[in-house]
Every structure is written in structure tokens, then in C-alpha cells.
Amino acid sequence: MAVILGVDDLRALPHATRVARTSAAGVRLLEEHRDARVDELWLDHDLGGEDSIMPVVAVLEEAAFDGRPYDIGMIYVHSANPSGAETMTRALRRWGYPVRRATGAT
Template sequence: MNEDPAAAPQPVILGIDDLRPLPRATRLARTSREGVRLLEEHRDRFVDELWLDHDLGGDDSIMPVVALLEEAAFHGRPFRIGTVFVHSANPIGAETVVRSLTRWNYQVRRATASSSLP
């Protein structure tokens, strides 16, 4: 049986970052508010990768998005995400995100802000 590669589903890669382009991301949010909206749009879909930056400019941070993910897991309906990548240049903020999401059984990996991102 010959599989048509064009029929293969495109991976869903979401990024929430105020500055980086994240060229492999299929959707990109620049603020926490946009990030929450983006995740809510994908609530019932599998997300292959979610890339998170901690500091989103000014007083904005990724923490409202983290709270949404935690709350969903608390209520027994965690978001279906293959891997969450935390790529913040803020080591303390990044570690907070990693610890928070790992506690709720999300698969989380720390990436340095300078590493090759999607």
C-alpha cells in the first residue's frame, strides 16, 4: 500500500514568544493573551510542539499560559501536547515554567534561548 506523503497531517507547532521568529511554528503568539487564545483554539487538537518564552515584553510573561495549562490538568483535561519546549533567556523564569508544567505531567524540555529553535 502506497501512502501519499502529501496526505500526511502537518505537525502542529505553536510558539509563544515576543521576539523570536520561530520559523517552523505553524502559529505564533506574541503576548500571553494571544497565547491563551491560541491554546484555547487548539483545545481539542493534538499539539506536537509548544515553544514557550518566559518574558514577553514589559510586564507580560508566559505565566497566564502556564496557569491555563495547569488548570486544565487540575480539572483532569490536560492539553494534549507532545513536548513543551521552554527557551527563555531568563533561567529562573524558565525553571519555574519547567517545574510547574512537569508537576502536571506535561513533557517539558529546557532549551537555551540561543539554541536552534524551530
């Protein structure tokens, strides 16, 4: 069974096997899958109020910096915030993660 994770405060993400609604929950979700293959990771930038995806991105960046990037088949950025989506995409690609901009959710 494919492992499809999502971090999004509003979207249903019906194909996701697990969904986190805050950045803190997203970080915990990544930690739970630290040594496992994640087939797809769906990320939204704005997570309600002052919360954003950037703490999750920081965990991914730090893992790559330490030489142990997460094993992720594809990261889909599906944010309605164009500048936030570009920031996420650029940061993750810089560390070698496969990233696609998505226009819709799963």
C-alpha cells in the same frame, strides 16, 4: 502536518505553524487548539514589558487540574531568563506535561 505553536515576543520560530506574541494571544492560541493534538509548544518566559508566559502556564495547569490536560507532544522552554524558565519547567512537569529546556528556537 505537525502542529507547532509558539508563544514568544521576539523570536521568529520559523518551524512554528502559529506564533503568539503576548500572553493573552497565547491563551487564545491554546483555546483554539483545546481539543486537538499539539505536537510541539515553544514557550518564552519574558514577553515584553510586564507580560510573561505565566497566564499561559496557568491555563495548562488548570486544564490538568480539571483532569483534561492539553494533548501536547513536547513543551520546549527557550527563555533567556533562567529563574523564569525553571519556574515554568517545574510547574508544567508537576502537572505531567512533557517539558524540555531548549537552548535555541526552532
